[in-house]
Amino acid sequence: xxxxxxxxxxxxxxxxxxxxxxxxxxxxxxxxxxxxxxxxxxxxxxxxxxxxxxxxxxxxxxxxxxxxxxxxxxxxxxxxxxxxxxxxxxxxxxxxxxxxxxxxxxxxxxxxxxxxxxxxxxxxxxxxxxxxxxxxxxxxxxxxxxxxxxxxxxxxxxxxxxxxxxxxxxxxxxxxxxxxxxxxxxxxxxxxxxxxxxxxxxxxxxxxxxxxxxxxxxxxxxxxxxxxxxxxxxxxxxxxxxxxxxxxxxxxxxxxxxxxxxxxxxxxxxxxxxxxxxxxxxxxxxxxxxxxxxxxxxxxxxxxxxxxxxxxx
Numbered sequence: 001x002x003x004x005x006x007x008x009x010x011x012x013x014x015x016x017x018x019x020x021x022x023x024x025x026x027x028x029x030x031x032x033x034x035x036x037x038x039x040x041x042x043x044x045x046x047x048x049x050x051x052x053x054x055x056x057x058x059x060x061x062x063x064x065x066x067x068x069x070x071x072x073x074x075x076x077x078x079x080x081x082x083x084x085x086x087x088x089x090x091x092x093x094x095x096x097x098x099x100x101x102x103x104x105x106x107x108x109x110x111x112x113x114x115x116x117x118x119x120x121x122x123x124x125x126x127x128x129x130x131x132x133x134x135x136x137x138x139x140x141x142x143x144x145x146x147x148x149x150x151x152x153x154x155x156x157x158x159x160x161x162x163x164x165x166x167x168x169x170x171x172x173x174x175x176x177x178x179x180x181x182x183x184x185x186x187x188x189x190x191x192x193x194x195x196x197x198x199x200x201x202x203x204x205x206x207x208x209x210x211x212x213x214x215x216x217x218x219x220x221x222x223x224x225x226x227x228x229x230x231x232x233x234x235x236x237x238x239x240x241x242x243x244x245x246x247x248x249x250x251x252x253x254x255x256x257x258x259x260x261x262x263x264x265x266x267x268x269x270x271x272x273x274x275x276x277x278x279x280x281x282x283x284x285x286x287x288x289x290x291x292x293x294x295x296x297x298x299x300x301x302x303x304x305x306x307x308x309x310x311x312x313x
Contacts, residue, residue, distance in 0.1 A: 006089050007123040008082055013089060019121060024107030026116055031160020033103030034064035037256045039127070040087060040096040040305065041292045049092060050293045050302035054080050056218050057256075058100070064156040065102045070118035072102055080303065083122065087305045090124055097127030097257075103159070130257045131178050136264030136276045137253070139192070140177035141242055142168040146190035146213045154190075154213045162194070169193040179253060181245065181266070184213055189240040195255030196220040199240065199248040200279045209237040219254045219287075222301070226286055231279070250277030252284070259291075260284045 009019035027033035036058070040051040058076040065072055074082070083098060090096075105119035131137050144167045147154055152161045164182075172180035172193065180193040189208055191197050196217040198207045205227055210216050224235040245251060249272045251263040262280040264271050276284075290298045 005123075006086060007121060008086050009121045010119075013086055016123060019123065021105070022107040024109070025103070026106050026108055027103035027159065029109070030104070030111060031158070031163075032068055032113065032116070033101055033159040034061065034068055034070070034157050035099060035101045035159060036061045036064075036157060038083070038098040038100070039256050039259075039291065040092070040098060040124075042092070042094050042096075043292045043294070046293060047093075048293065048307060049087060049096065049305040050291065051083065051087070051098070051305065052256075052291045052303075053218050053222065053301050054083060054303045056221075058083075060157070060216070060218065061100055061102060064158060065118070067153055067156040068102075068104070068158065069113045069116075070102045070104065072118060072120050074120065079120075084303065084305055086122060087124055092124065092126060094126050095128060096124050098122065098124045101159075130259070131253075131261045133178055133261065136262045137178040138176070138265040138268075139179045139181050139251075139253075139263050140172050140175050140267050141245075142171055142180040142182050142193070144168045144171060144180075144182060145185050146182045148185055149211075149213055155210070155216050157215065165194045176268075179258075179261070179263075181242075183242065187242070188212065189242065189245070190214055192253045192255075192258070195253045195258040195261075197240075198223065198235075198252055198254060199245065200250035200277060201244070201248050203233075203249075203279075204236055205233045205279065206236045206238060206240060208240055212239070215255075217255055219256055219259070222290075223254055223260070223283055223287070226290070226298075227283060230286055231282060233279070245271070248272065250280045252280045260287045 005016045007016040007019035038057045058079040100122040104116045168180040191214045227233040253261045262276040293302045
């Protein structure tokens with residue numbers, strides 16, 4: 001890894017110390033920004049850093065930006081190219097987290113979305129596990145409810161809305177859990193504090209639907225695809241009750257940040273037999289082979305950083 005660290009800021013790659021905003025920046029004062037979380041995985045055998053489903057993440061960022069009336073002068077393909085250039089300059093040889101951010105950049109006071117300039121910035125940091133629980137994580141149902149689409153759209157990764165996630169996460173950890181399960185206003189399961197949720201009942205893989213005020217997860221879509229193609233399991237999208245978690249055979253969280261994390265305890269109760277279930281384990285193992293570029297049939301999801309840098313040179 002290089003000694004220096006960089007960011008994309010003001011339309012170019014600069015030393016990260018130069019990537020600064022004013023205290024008056026609209027996004028800092030009002031949460032008028034949106035972001036993506038993207039992971040890149042180091043494969044030591046191939047000596048390559050693979051970015052997972054890079055274009056899909058930027059397509060989602062541009063959709064989030066539309067929700068906030070942020071116009072960016074970049075296409076998804078152009079943002080992909082900037083990301084690969086930034087990663088190559090950093091020179092990371094370890095798992096890495098990429099944070100692109102679109103935001104209202106004007107230093108102005110006033111609550112609105114219109115008549116404000118937008119900007120784009122991005123940085124990358126080495127990043128390991130979000131939840132380090134190889135034996136399975138614990139989760140608790142939060143007293144905080146998930147934001148509603150007509151309040152602040154959960155399908156957009158809007159910076160201000162993640163206060164909702166932070167409240168649920170901190171409450172969960174204060175109560176002795178690793179993660180939170182958040183309910184909708186109607187009392188049904190939405191997702192985790194910042195990740196989607198899946199359960200297994202009688203051999204059936206089940207998750208909450210996109211209209212249940214959840215983020216339309218890229219990892220969620222990945223698991224839906226590989227569960228069908230590799231395990232012969234259709235992902236059923238339907239309402240899930242809180243009590244259904246208690247009688248589920250298996251459960252796991254999934255998302256770019258959390259990756260795949262099996263859950264073995266819910267509200268201080270053992271989930272299933274209290275151990276990681278076979279379907280969760282199969283999905284976990286397959287997912288991590290795919291993201292590290294070890295499954296040839298899914299290499300189209302993996303963007304190599306250093307091969308790209310060599311070709312560009």
